[in-house]
Each structure stands twice: as structure tokens, then as C-alpha cells.
Amino acid sequence: MKRFIGFIKKEFYHIFRDRRSLFILFGMPIAQIMLFGFAITNEINNVDIAVLDHSKDATTKEIINKISASKYFSINQFIDRESDIETIFKKGKVKAVLNFEEGFSKKLIKDHKATIQIITDATDPNTANTISNYVNAILQQYQKGLNNDITIAYQIVPQTRMVYNPELKSVYMFVPGVMTIILMLVSAMMTSISITREKELGTMEILLVSPIKPIQVIVGKVFPYIFLSIVNAIVIVVLSIFIFKMPVQGSLFLLGLESVLFIITSLALGILISTISATQQTAMMISLMGLMLPVILLSGFIFPISSMPLPLQIISNIIPAKWFIIIIKGIMLKGVGLQYLWKETLILVGMTIFFIGLSVKKYKIRLE
Amino acid sequence: MSITVNHISKSYKNVKALEDISFEVKEGELFGLIGPDGAGKTTLFRILTTLLIANEGTATVAGFDVVTDYKKIRNSVGYMPGRFSLYQDLTVEENLNFFATIFGTTIEENYELIKEIYVQIEPFKDRRAGKLSGGMKQKLALCCALIHKPKVLFLDEPTTGVDPVSRKEFWEMLKRLQKKGITILVSTPYMDEAALCDRIALIQDGKILQIDTPQAIVKHYPKQIYNVRANNTYQLLNSLNAYRHNHSVFPFGEFVHYTDSRADFNPKDLVDYLESKNLSNIEIEKTEPTIEDTFMELAK
Known part of the structure; x- marks a missing residue:
């Protein structure tokens, strides 16, 4: 045990003396979450919109005035026909079209319900989503004003339609995605590099010719990174909650446990990478190409898995990040507990055991 | 016996690194493996330190x-x-401290053993190892290898890249460690260091050429060696190499070591020959063979 503690102490010396790695370790999560985060909450200002008003009555005029009075939108033009919508989008300047149904005012008074269609250009999904949220907010305010005066509830029903990107998913996907990438990177890349560094510098030779057991070397290598990854996970969650108002509907405790599980999965992968690569360079390349790319492309972080071709959908199943993203999305956004996520958790546990088993089997007690 | 090697052979893909190596090292002996780069010394060390497995043969x-x-x-x-x-x-x-800990000991426990070496690097104990000079690094490495009081010490080319003064100090240290009962197997490409070992094995291309004490190895040199010197060393070398009775010609410091193939060699003949080649200030005198001469002879 004293050996093990001595080894861990040495590892922390390495980490804290290598300023550059330390900077990557803690700078990158913050930088990434900020970058992605501000992309999410991208404030909109003076977005050009068009109005297709089939009613042209007092109510629609009032709503249009309210919208154009806000600093978020400026009415670019009024159109008369449905067919103009596409033409106007193709020109690219107008990002959204408000389509008031015929007899808006009348319907609102008679049926207490009228419909407005918000059509947005979702080639830029974040902006599209933000626009529709802002319009909704303005409409709701207006509706509230109406309902204050009269006892009968009037209802303006906004119908949001995204064109060009109907698959649009929640933008909150970014936070789970970034968290996954960071944990994967810190855990897998850093451990694989730190193990291969010993090989490259020749210190592994001395460690092998010593009574310290391989398992002690591995766990000793991994331990500091478990600790650092947990710190990173906390930083990411805190940043996303306080700066980006990311909702955490489910249990923070469960989120923590699942994160630790995923960290261990990544570390196991890191160990595996280190057993098959001889230099730090190779380890880094394998980590980047073999882990980062699949995590970004195939985990559902950026591209929804459901819209991938079938072969890629099948491949995505062997990527641990996919399951972890489902888990944190479930906990943070849907607020579900283990009873809904046990399957994904079990898959991660299985993968972890498999990777650890494989790397223990591949770990060399000799030089070849 | 502290180390026994029986018919060890090892090859990498298509290179034969070691071929049928056998030798023994007695307890408390300072045994040297002498050979040029690529002779297979490091492979042998790795087999003995359990880092590699030999293709054939056994070792303890x-x-x-x-x-x-x-x-x-x-x-x-x-x-x-x-x-x-x-x-x-x-x-x-x-x-x-780290190496002491992983060997389950402490610096204090075995301080006696490393004291003489450690006092030399102690003034720099807060310096990063990467910032030490070559000689200091070797001293530190030796301390780390000794901290757990090993029975057998393996030193693979410990003095390569170290200045002559530090090299001398290093060998004095090895002598002192030997007196404490530690068996030492050391390899070196420097022939002058060979003379400091109890016994040496000359090794080249994965084969052992000869094993004996340095004195015996030198004594068994079959020929009389002459130190030859002239006004132009380069031309002297060429002329000697062209001489039809030569047996071996090796530059050796300011001299050329020369042996003749004839039993009844008369240096006068050689002087005449060299003068005919326009060389002057010719000196020829008998000299004692060195380990290097033996090595060159055996490696021929």
C-alpha cells in the first residue's frame, strides 16, 4: 500500500509540473463549455422577419406592432401569398415568417382561439429555435394582457414549423456532448499518454524490474485522472447550471455516479490504448482519431443517430459515449432515474469490464 | 553462482542478437561485458533482468x-x-524517495550503501533530474538502483557519455560496492574500463569471443606487438596496410599497433620498407598488448 501511495504521489508531481498538460486539463473544459454555451444562448438582435397576414385586422396589427417594437425583430416585408414564403427564404435575408390565419380577430373572440404559424429557416438550428422562442414569449405576453381584461381565456396558438431541418433536436444537447468529450479526452488521452511516456522515457523498464505489480502501476496511473476528471465534471455541470441555466431535472447524485462510471470506462480505454502504442505520439493519435471523432460524429452529440444510415446506426452502439449521452440527457433534461436508464448503465458497465479485462490481458509484464 | 547463463540465444524477427551465450558470474564478482555497440549486450541484460525471454537456453x-x-x-x-x-x-x-518506496524501503534504511555516492549529488537534491549533468545523472541512477540493497547489480553501459573524470570516479564506486558483497555485471564499449573488472567477456555480433581475467586475456595474445610511428601517420597506415607481411594494423593513439605474419620478423626490414615509401622519423619498438588488441585480434 505504501508503494501504491508513493506511486500516486509521483503521478501528481508529473501532472502538476507539466504546466501545459495542466492547462489543457482544466483550460479546455472551461473554454469548450463557454464556446458551445455561448453558441447555444446566442442572443438574437434585429432579425429580419416577414409577415403573411391573412386577416389584416386590429389584433394582428397589434401583435405585429408588438413584435416589430421589440429589439429582437425587424419586419423586413409583408407578403401576400403562401407561395412567397419559399422565395423569401431562398433569398436568405429573412429568417422567419409569421403566418396569421384568416379571420384571426374574429376567431379569437368567437372561439377564444386563433392560430399563428411561425415558420423559421432552420439551416441554422440554434437561431431558428431562439427565434421561435422569442416570438412565443412575445405572444404569450400579449395573450396575458388580453386575459387580464376579460374573464374568458383567449388563446393564441403558435404553430412552430422549422423548414430545412425538421430533425432539429434540443440545443441543450451540447452540454452533455461537451461533457462527454471532455471526460473522454481527459481520461483516455491523458492516461494513455502518461503510461506511454514511461515506456518512451525508459522508466517503464525500471518499473518492470521492481517489485511493484502491474496492477499497482495501472491503478496508480489511473487514480489521479479519476480525481481530475471528477473535478472537471463538476466544473462543467456548475458552469452549465449557473451560466447557461441548463436544467438538471433529475438527481445530481445519480448524475455524479454515472459520470464516475463513464470516467472509468474512458480510463479503461486509455489503458487499452497505452498497451497497443509504443510512443506518446501514437497514443495521442489513436485517442484523437479513435475516440474523439466517433464521439463527435457517431454518438448523437452533433448528428442525431436516428437520421444516420443504418450501418452507422449499428456502429454507434459500440461507442460508449452514445450511451453516456443518453444517460446524462435523461437525467439532466428529462429528469428520469435509474429505472429508465438501467439498460444504458448496464451497457456501460459491461463495456468497462470488457476494456479492463482486455487491457489486463494485453498488459505486458516484459518488454515484448 | 550469482549469475549463470546457459546457451542463451535470442533473435528479433530476422536479426540474431545473441547466439549460444554461456558464462557464469561468481558471488561478489565484478564482471564486465566488453563489446562494441550492437554486440548484443543490452539484449543480454534484458534477458537477465527478466525483461525479455530468450528463444533458447536458460539463465539464473x-x-x-x-x-x-x-x-x-x-x-x-x-x-x-x-x-x-x-x-x-x-x-x-x-x-x-520514489524508488526507495516502490522497493519497500526508505533512504535512511540503506543510506550506508549509497552514502559515498549520494554525498556528491546531495548539494543538488532539490534540482530536477533532467537538469543534472551527465555524470550526476549516472550517479543518481546508480543510487536509485542501489537503494534497495540488491544482491546483483546490472549496469548497462553506465559510463557512456560521461566525462573521463566522472568515469574514473564511477569505477572507483563500483569497486567499493563490490567490497560490500554485491555482484556486479557491467557492460561497456570502452576497452580501458575492461582492465578494472575481475573477469571480462569479450562479445561481438551476439557471440562471446573469450572469457577470462583481463590479465589472462592480454597474456594469451599470440603475437608480438610493435608500436610504429613516423612523420606522417596517415601514409604510415596506408603503407603498413599495403605491406605483404602484415598480420594486423591498427591505429592506437599516436602509434600504429603492428604485428607481422612471419615468425622470424626483423624490425629492420620494416624500417627499410617504410623508408622506401618516403616516410621518415621511423620508430619501431616492442609493446605489451592491451585488451583492445586482443579484441581486434579475436574479432578479425
Whole structure:
């Protein structure tokens, strides 16, 4: 045990003396979450919109005035026909079209319900989503004003339609995605590099010719990174909650446990990478190409898995990040507990055991 | 016997690194493996330190088989690889502490053993190992290899890249360690260091050429060596190489070491020949063979 503690102490010396790695370790999560985060909450200002008003009555005029009075939108033009919508989008300047149904005012008074269609250009999904949220907010305010005066509830029903990107998913996907990438990177890349560094510098030779057991070397290598990854996970969650108002509907405790599980999965992968690569360079390349790319492309972080071709959908199943993203999305956004996520958790546990088993089997007690 | 090697052979893909190597090292002996780069010294060290498995043959270290009892060997030997293999970003003291800890001991416990070496690097104990000079690094590496009081010490080219003064000091240290009962197997490409060992094995291209004490190896040199000198060493070498009675010609410092193939060689003949080649100030005198001469003779 004293050996093990001595080894861990040495590892922390390495980490804290290598300023550059330390900077990557803690700078990158913050930088990434900020970058992605501000992309999410991208404030909109003076977005050009068009109005297709089939009613042209007092109510629609009032709503249009309210919208154009806000600093978020400026009415670019009024159109008369449905067919103009596409033409106007193709020109690219107008990002959204408000389509008031015929007899808006009348319907609102008679049926207490009228419909407005918000059509947005979702080639830029974040902006599209933000626009529709802002319009909704303005409409709701207006509706509230109406309902204050009269006892009968009037209802303006906004119908949001995204064109060009109907698959649009929640933008909150970014936070789970970034968290996954960071944990994967810190855990897998850093451990694989730190193990291969010993090989490259020749210190592994001395460690092998010593009574310290391989398992002690591995766990000793991994331990500091478990600790650092947990710190990173906390930083990411805190940043996303306080700066980006990311909702955490489910249990923070469960989120923590699942994160630790995923960290261990990544570390196991890191160990595996280190057993098959001889230099730090190779380890880094394998980590980047073999882990980062699949995590970004195939985990559902950026591209929804459901819209991938079938072969890629099948491949995505062997990527641990996919399951972890489902888990944190479930906990943070849907607020579900283990009873809904046990399957994904079990898959991660299985993968972890498999990777650890494989790397223990591949770990060399000799030089070849 | 502290180390026994029986018919060890090892090849990498298509290169034969070691071929049928056998020798024994007695307890408390300072045994040298002498040979040029690529002779197979490091491979042999790695087999004996359980880092590699030989294709053929068996070996024991401190009474343990290198394959089946590798864990026991790893507990009882000290190993200093050819390349500086300590943590460059750790200080002198941290390195020493770390190696003491993983061998389950402390600096204080075995301080006696390393004291003489450690006092020399102690003034720099807070310096990072990567910032030490070559000689200092080797001293630190030796301390780290000794900290657990090994029965057998493996030193793979410990003086390569070290200045002559530090080299001399290093060998004096090895002599002192030997007196404390530690068996030492050391390899070196420097022939002058060979004379400091109890026994040496000359090794080249994976084969052992000869094993004996340095004195005996020199004594068995079959021919009389002459130191030849002239006004132009380069031309002298060429002329000697062109001489039809030569047996061997090697530049050796300011002289050329020359042996003749004839039993009844008369130096006067050689002087005449060299004068005919327009060389002047010719000196020829008998000299004693060195280990290097023996090595060159055997490696021919």
C-alpha cells in the first residue's frame, strides 16, 4: 500500500509540473463549455422577419406592432401569398415568417382561439429555435394582457414549423456532448499518454524490474485522472447550471455516479490504448482519431443517430459515449432515474469490464 | 553462482542478437561485458533482468530462473538501463524517495550503501533530474538502483557519455560496492574500463569471443606487438596496410599497433620498407598488448 501511495504521489508531481498538460486539463473544459454555451444562448438582435397576414385586422396589427417594437425583430416585408414564403427564404435575408390565419380577430373572440404559424429557416438550428422562442414569449405576453381584461381565456396558438431541418433536436444537447468529450479526452488521452511516456522515457523498464505489480502501476496511473476528471465534471455541470441555466431535472447524485462510471470506462480505454502504442505520439493519435471523432460524429452529440444510415446506426452502439449521452440527457433534461436508464448503465458497465479485462490481458509484464 | 547463463540465444524477427551465450558470474564478482555497440549486450541484460525471454537456453540470477521466478529476481536485483531512465521532472531527492518506496524501503534504511555516492549529488537534491549533468545523472541512477540493497547489480553501459573524470570516479564506486558483497555485471564499449573488472567477456555480433581475467586475456595474445610511428601517420597506415607481411594494423593513439605474419620478423626490414615509401622519423619498438588488441585480434 505504501508503494501504491508513493506511486500516486509521483503521478501528481508529473501532472502538476507539466504546466501545459495542466492547462489543457482544466483550460479546455472551461473554454469548450463557454464556446458551445455561448453558441447555444446566442442572443438574437434585429432579425429580419416577414409577415403573411391573412386577416389584416386590429389584433394582428397589434401583435405585429408588438413584435416589430421589440429589439429582437425587424419586419423586413409583408407578403401576400403562401407561395412567397419559399422565395423569401431562398433569398436568405429573412429568417422567419409569421403566418396569421384568416379571420384571426374574429376567431379569437368567437372561439377564444386563433392560430399563428411561425415558420423559421432552420439551416441554422440554434437561431431558428431562439427565434421561435422569442416570438412565443412575445405572444404569450400579449395573450396575458388580453386575459387580464376579460374573464374568458383567449388563446393564441403558435404553430412552430422549422423548414430545412425538421430533425432539429434540443440545443441543450451540447452540454452533455461537451461533457462527454471532455471526460473522454481527459481520461483516455491523458492516461494513455502518461503510461506511454514511461515506456518512451525508459522508466517503464525500471518499473518492470521492481517489485511493484502491474496492477499497482495501472491503478496508480489511473487514480489521479479519476480525481481530475471528477473535478472537471463538476466544473462543467456548475458552469452549465449557473451560466447557461441548463436544467438538471433529475438527481445530481445519480448524475455524479454515472459520470464516475463513464470516467472509468474512458480510463479503461486509455489503458487499452497505452498497451497497443509504443510512443506518446501514437497514443495521442489513436485517442484523437479513435475516440474523439466517433464521439463527435457517431454518438448523437452533433448528428442525431436516428437520421444516420443504418450501418452507422449499428456502429454507434459500440461507442460508449452514445450511451453516456443518453444517460446524462435523461437525467439532466428529462429528469428520469435509474429505472429508465438501467439498460444504458448496464451497457456501460459491461463495456468497462470488457476494456479492463482486455487491457489486463494485453498488459505486458516484459518488454515484448 | 550469482549469475549463470546457459546457451542463451535470442533473435528479433530476422536479426540474431545473441547466439549460444554461456558464462557464469561468481558471488561478489565484478564482471564486465566488453563489446562494441550492437554486440548484443543490452539484449543480454534484458534477458537477465527478466525483461525479455530468450528463444533458447536458460539463465539464473541470484539462484532464480529468469523465466519462472521472474518476480523474485525483480525483488532482488538493481538495474540501471543504458539510457538515463529516471523521472526528469522529479528532483534528485524525489526520484530516490520514489524508488526507495516502490522497493519497500526508505533512504535512511540503506543510506550506508549509497552514502559515498549520494554525498556528491546531495548539494543538488532539490534540482530536477533532467537538469543534472551527465555524470550526476549516472550517479543518481546508480543510487536509485542501489537503494534497495540488491544482491546483483546490472549496469548497462553506465559510463557512456560521461566525462573521463566522472568515469574514473564511477569505477572507483563500483569497486567499493563490490567490497560490500554485491555482484556486479557491467557492460561497456570502452576497452580501458575492461582492465578494472575481475573477469571480462569479450562479445561481438551476439557471440562471446573469450572469457577470462583481463590479465589472462592480454597474456594469451599470440603475437608480438610493435608500436610504429613516423612523420606522417596517415601514409604510415596506408603503407603498413599495403605491406605483404602484415598480420594486423591498427591505429592506437599516436602509434600504429603492428604485428607481422612471419615468425622470424626483423624490425629492420620494416624500417627499410617504410623508408622506401618516403616516410621518415621511423620508430619501431616492442609493446605489451592491451585488451583492445586482443579484441581486434579475436574479432578479425
